[in-house]
Amino acid sequence: MAIAAWLCAAGVWTVTGAADPGLLAGAARASITPLEANLPTQLGGYGDRAGKPAEGVHDTLWAKALVFDFGGETSAVLTLDVCHAPWCVLEEAVAKAAVPGLAPDRVLMASSHTHAGLEGMMLDRRNIAGNPHIGVFNEAVLDFVTDRIAGALKEAAADLQPVTAGAAAEALPGMNRNRRDDALPADTDMTVLRFDRAGKPWAVLVNYTAHGTIMTPEIMLASGGWAGVMQRAVEEMMPGVLCLYANGAEGDVAPAGYTGGSRWEMAQQYGFRAALAAARVAAGVSTAPVTRFGIRQAWVDLPPKAPAPDFLKIAGDEYKVTEEQLGMLLEALFPARAPLGLWRVNDFALLTFPGEPITAVGAAAKGFLRDGGAKFPAVAALTNDHIGYILTADEYAKSGYEVTASFYGPGLADTLLAAARDLAGEE
Numbered sequence: 141m142a143i144a145a146w147l148c149a150a151g152v153w154t155v156t157g158a159a160d161p162g163l164l165a166g167a168a169r170a171s172i173t174p175l176e177a178n179l180p181t182q183l184g185g186y187g188d189r190a191g192k193p194a195e196g197v198h199d200t201l202w203a204k205a206l207v208f209d210f211g212g213e214t215s216a217v218l219t220l221d222v223c224h225a226p227w228c229v230l231e232e233a234v235a236k237a238a239v240p241g242l243a244p245d246r247v248l249m250a251s252s253h254t255h256a257g258l259e260g261m262m263l264d265r266r267n268i269a270g271n272p273h274i275g276v277f278n279e280a281v282l283d284f285v286t287d288r289i290a291g292a293l294k295e296a297a298a299d300l301q302p303v304t305a306g307a308a309a310e311a312l313p314g315m316n317r318n319r320r321d322d323a324l325p326a327d328t329d330m331t332v333l334r335f336d337r338a339g340k341p342w343a344v345l346v347n348y349t350a351h352g353t354i355m356t357p358e359i360m361l362a363s364g365g366w367a368g369v370m371q372r373a374v375e376e377m378m379p380g381v382l383c384l385y386a387n388g389a390e391g392d393v394a395p396a397g398y399t400g401g402s403r404w405e406m407a408q409q410y411g412f413r414a415a416l417a418a419a420r421v422a423a424g425v426s427t428a429p430v431t432r433f434g435i436r437q438a439w440v441d442l443p444p445k446a447p448a449p450d451f452l453k454i455a456g457d458e459y460k461v462t463e464e465q466l467g468m469l470l471e472a473l474f475p476a477r478a479p480l481g482l483w484r485v486n487d488f489a490l491l492t493f494p495g496e497p498i499t500a501v502g503a504a505a506k507g508f509l510r511d512g513g514a515k516f517p518a519v520a521a522l523t524n525d526h527i528g529y530i531l532t533a534d535e536y537a538k539s540g541y542e543v544t545a546s547f548y549g550p551g552l553a554d555t556l557l558a559a560a561r562d563l564a565g566e567e
Contacts, residue, residue, distance in 0.1 A: 170205075182261075182278075192360065248524065253496075308422070315397050433486075447470060482564065491520070498530065505519050528545050
């Protein structure tokens with residue numbers, strides 16, 4: 141049976157019974173700040189930190205969970221205040237949670253990409269390199285993080301109640317830029333998905349595109365960065381609401397327009413501006429009963445692994461990877477297959493990528509969603525794994541930092557976009 145026919149027959153995307161309660165949802169959060177348990181914590185984003193442990197906590201790193209029941213099928217969305225998170229975090233957290241009916245292929249786990257959050261390689265069982273510049277695997281930290289995420293999933297699953305949903309979007313010009321070329325576009329749209337419970341705003345997911353690079357290598361305190369500021373401020377502006385954040389196609393997009401006397405002031409200013417916009421967009425949402433809903437994944441066979449010609453000269457220098465180590469790292473750290481994800485809620489649709497797509501890739505993915513009837517298309521990077529940067533063949537040919545951290549050659553974007561088109565069309 142074709143996948144589209146299977147989805148229709150299973151009643152996944154559309155409610156078919158008049159007595160169906162619609163969408164049930166529960167929410168929870170849990171701190172994933174390992175310093176609370178006195179665990180040495182590597183911060184992600186920069187090889188220059190050389191694996192030195194964080195010196196303290198500026199603000200709590202959170203895992204936030206939404207668990208859903210739609211037509212008897214259980215699914216979930218997780219957002220994490222981390223630089224990135226590997227597949228094993230999702231797989232082990234779901235196993236520990238043991239929520240009936242919840243399987244890894246019905247969960248989307250998005251990382252904010254804060255550059256003062258947890259180093260993803262510290263959490264990755266594939267990481268056998270022992271190189272502090274890329275992060276050293278730490279079993280105790282992985283156990284701590286997955287225990288906390290599992291607790292959030294269980295708590296959310298225990299509080300399922302009917303919700304309505306709606307989305308809205310607004311362009312925020314001047315708040316981000318294309319860091320590879322100022323003449324190239326960046327996705328300026330902020331898209332907000334709002335869930336209401338008992339007629340009141342209950343949870344919002346904010347999707348906006350910008351790197352977490354306001355936090356520099358000198359920052360040695362754990363922090364959610366500007367995205368953490370944004371989420372906290374939205375929750376203060378909208379009492380009783382849980383705010384989650386998923387980054388967009390940020391591979392070539394940096395934040396812009398912020399000022400301040402320190403990096404903390406810059407992050408505070410930028411995050412608060414984003415929060416004002418998010419609260420404004422959320423306030424304009426009209427929610428309705430959910431009649432179309434689903435979370436799906438599609439596993440994609442990736443092109444053969446191939447380091448970029450300038451890797452050793454650019455990224456290799458920052459991460460202190462020698463030519464001898466490079467082959468071993470490619471084989472151990474980067475998978476042959478990776479998951480794309482799709483989340484549909486009425487006229488909102490989100491396509492997720494297991495790495496860092498550039499703007500052109502995100503724009504193409506949004507186009508597929510629009511073609512499928514989504515009024516509010518969105519893209520989430522760094523979801524369910526991290527396979528590196530995802531560039532078009534034209535951008536790959538230009539070299540630069542992003543290319544040297546792309547490990548599957550110039551055809552990676554074409555491969556993933558072909559699968560994304562199929563996934564978007566399978567509803």
